[in-house]
Amino acid sequence: MGGAQWIMHLDLDAFFAAVEQRDKPSLRGKPVIVGGIGNRGVVATASYEARAFGVRSAMNTVEARRKCPQAAVLAGRFDAYTAESHNVMDVLREISPQIELLSLDEAYVDLSHLDLDYGDLAPFAAEVLTKITTVTGGLTASIGIASSKLLAKIASELNKPNGSFVVAPGTDIQVLDHLPIRALPGIGPAAESRLNHVGVTHVKHVRGFEQLELQDLLGDAAGSSLWRMVRAIDARKVESHRVRKSIGIEDTFGHDVQGLPSLHDELQNLVNSLVTRMAHRGISGRTISVKLRDSAFHTTTKSSTLDAATHSLSVISDTAHLLLEALEPRSPVRLLGVSVSGLSPWIQGDLFEQDVTLGEEETLSLTAAPSRSPHKPATWITGMDVHHAQHGDGWVWGSGLGRVTVRFETRNTAPGPIHTFNVEDPLLSQGHWATFDS
Numbered sequence: 106m107g108g109a110q111w112i113m114h115l116d117l118d119a120f121f122a123a124v125e126q127r128d129k130p131s132l133r134g135k136p137v138i139v140g141g142i143g144n145r146g147v148v149a150t151a152s153y154e155a156r157a158f159g160v161r162s163a164m165n166t167v168e169a170r171r172k173c174p175q176a177a178v179l180a181g182r183f184d185a186y187t188a189e190s191h192n193v194m195d196v197l198r199e200i201s202p203q204i205e206l207l208s209l210d211e212a213y214v215d216l217s218h219l220d221l222d223y224g225d226l227a228p229f230a231a232e233v234l235t236k237i238t239t240v241t242g243g244l245t246a247s248i249g250i251a252s253s254k255l256l257a258k259i260a261s262e263l264n265k266p267n268g269s270f271v272v273a274p275g276t277d278i279q280v281l282d283h284l285p286i287r288a289l290p291g292i293g294p295a296a297e298s299r300l301n302h303v304g305v306t307h308v309k310h311v312r313g314f315e316q317l318e319l320q321d322l323l324g325d326a327a328g329s330s331l332w333r334m335v336r337a338i339d340a341r342k343v344e345s346h347r348v349r350k351s352i353g354i355e356d357t358f359g360h361d362v363q364g365l366p367s368l369h370d371e372l373q374n375l376v377n378s379l380v381t382r383m384a385h386r387g388i389s390g391r392t393i394s395v396k397l398r399d400s401a402f403h404t405t406t407k408s409s410t411l412d413a414a415t416h417s418l419s420v421i422s423d424t425a426h427l428l429l430e431a432l433e434p435r436s437p438v439r440l441l442g443v444s445v446s447g448l449s450p451w452i453q454g455d456l457f458e459q460d461v462t463l464g465e466e467e468t469l470s471l472t473a474a475p476s477r478s479p480h481k482p483a484t485w486i487t488g489m490d491v492h493h494a495q496h497g498d499g500w501v502w503g504s505g506l507g508r509v510t511v512r513f514e515t516r517n518t519a520p521g522p523i524h525t526f527n528v529e530d531p532l533l534s535q536g537h538w539a540t541f542d543s
Contacts, residue, residue, distance in 0.1 A: 111216040111226065112343060114249045114257035115233070117193065117334050118266035120210035121150035124185055125177075125488065127243045129500055131512060131520035140381075141166050142487055147377040147382045147418060153266060157175065163378040178446045179488030183451060184537075187387060192240050194315035198234070205343045208385040213254055215343040223274060230269035238267075242516060252308075255339040256280065259288060259511025277337035282309035289334050296323055298359035304361050311335040324357050324398075324440065338418045352388065354379045357481060361400045361437035368438060369426055376425050380418045383445065389414035390445030393421055395428040398440035407431050485509040485528060492536035496524060499536075510531070 117123070121139040126132045136155035140148040146166035158173035166178065190209040197204050203215035221229060230248040237246050241289065249260025249270035259280070260270040272280050281342030286305055287297050299322055305311055311319070312335050320328030333339070354375050362368055372395070383390070394408040406426045415421065425443050485504040491511050492498050499513035502523055509528050526533050 110252055111219075111221060111250055112252070112254055112257045113146065113214040113216055113230070113233075114254070114261045115193075115197065115212050115214065115237075116247050116261045116265075117190075117210035117237075118245045118247055119152050119156075120189075120244070121181055121186055122152035122155070123244050124182075124189055125179055128150060128185070128330060128516045129177075129239075129512070130514050130516070130518060132177050136160070136173050138166070138169055138173070138176045138178045139181045139488075140169075140178075141418060142178050142180050145419060145422075147381060149381055151176075163381040177487075179191040180486040181384075181488060183387075186416065187451075189241050189244065190387075193237055193244075193246070196236055196240060200233070203343045203345050205345055205347060208382075209387050211341045213257065215345075216250070223271070224483075226271040227269065234267065234269065236357060246268065252277070253337065253339040254341045254343070255290070255334060256310055256337060258290065259284065262288065269401065281335060281337060282307070284308045286311065289331070290515075291327065291330060293356055295356045295358050296327060297414075299323060299357070302359065308335050316489070329358060349388070349448055349463075351444050351446035351448065352379065352382060352386065352390070353394070353442060354382070355440060355442025355444075356395060357440045359439070361439055362441070365430065365434070368429060368441065371441055372425055372443060374430055375441065376418070376422045379417065379445065381441055383416050386515055387451045388448050389416040389451055390449070391415070391447030392445065393424045393428065394444045394446065395425050395432065396440070396442035397429070397432050397434055397438055399434070399436040400439050401436065401509070402439070403436075404434055410447065416451060481533070490536035492534050493524075493526070493530075494532040496522075504528070 122137045125137050125139060128292040134154065136158065137152040138148055138155050138160060139150045140146055144167055148160060148162055148164045148166060148169050150162060151160040151169070155173050155176050160169045160173050160176065170176070170178065182333065186209055194204065194206065196210065197212055197214050201214050201216060201218065205213040233248060234246055238244060245267035247258045247261045247265040247267065248269040249263070250269070251257040251260050252274065256272045256277055260272050269423060285307055286292055286300050289308065303322065311331060316329055316332040319332050322328060323331060356375060358369070362371060390409045391414045392408055394406055396404065396406045398404045409424050409428055485501050487501050487503060489501040491501055493511065496513045498515050499511045499521060502510045502512045504510065507528055508525050510523060510525045512521055512523050
């Protein structure tokens with residue numbers, strides 16, 4: 106087997122939440138939700154403890170709190186996530202020059218040049234996982250290794266968290282057959298519902314359908330993609346210099362949807378998922394587009410270009426809903442999609458002041474990297490790093506009514522004490538995670 110193509114897919118486990126649990130000892134082993142903390146917020150990442158209660162990414166924060174009221178809900182710290190992502194990707198670059206970064210917490214790595222035999226791969230994956238945990242101070246990842254991107258990505262989900270799975274040569278179809286249909290990339294709730302309706306619950310059931318039947322059921326692109334996936338057909342290479350031009354999400358409904366109120370509800374679910382993906386990929390965008398396909402397969406699209414790139418849930422959501430109304434859908438709708446283009450790296454400059462509010466306008470905001478000089482933020486946000494001249498480093502446990510409550514602990518301490526201060530306390534300033542215990 107020497108010289109065979111091997112592709113590794115690495116996915117950091119519950120990344121944003123795991124960073125918070127690492128840096129906040131009192132939250133280890135407890136449910137943690139990272140995302141918007143107000144009524145309009147959505148979940149970016151949930152820890153495995155929170156997922157056990159049904160919390161998931163892109164869920165409305167209000168619903169997440171209802172499912173898991175004991176969870177710590179944090180606004181997030183994008184600078185900390187970016188730094189740890191760089192540490193992990195540096196480990197991968199030591200392995201191979203052929204790396205395709207999918208997001209802050211996910212990447213493909215081409216291992217073909219290493220001339221590894223099948224028997225070498227499981228120990229190799231274990232070594233990579235150990236090194237990642239070491240360089241990140243305790244974070245874990247999951248790895249899948251296979252002969253294609255499709256199988257590598259699926260394999261990385263099979264032994265989560267902190268595990269690996271190597272797809273043996275010639276077993277691609279066997280690995281796929283026993284998976285639920287939802288495990289395949291691109292199969293969302295609507296597609297799953299349509300497939301269930303025709304008796305498809307697992308991947309093996311799809312193989313009895315012709316490609317045209319799947320295209321008729323799911324649409325041309327989704328149907329042909331599914332036909333290829335269930336046959337493990339995937340010739341894609343690891344593209345180390347791929348430049349993403351847009352990011353989007355669309356859904357073909359199980360039943361045609363009619364009426365603006367229902368379409369607005371469906372669109373909001375799509376926007377929530379889209380902004381969550383943007384957070385994990387660390388990107389902002391300037392042009393928002395909404396795509397609509399009616400029951401007669403007539404497709405229309407409208408776009409709006411903003412003055413500056415954004416990742417704000419409220420901005421993208423409000424723009425998308427206006428575009429949907431401008432499309433004036435009158436016939437039943439078969440497919441609805443939303444996308445963002447004109448992409449750029451995550452814009453941090455005014456994020457803290459503009460996006461984070463403690464009220465009904467809360468968005469999926471992640472706090473910007475603070476200045477290293479002591480200063481007071483416009484608002485004390487739950488999860489934010491804090492420094493107190495007398496008590497040391499900690500994080501915002503809660504705030505309101507002119508007061509801020511801080512838990513004084515860092516990744517290198519035991520769970521710490523809690524103190525409450527006036528927001529104007531001259532000894533209190535915004536901290537920076539990278540300076541803790543230095």
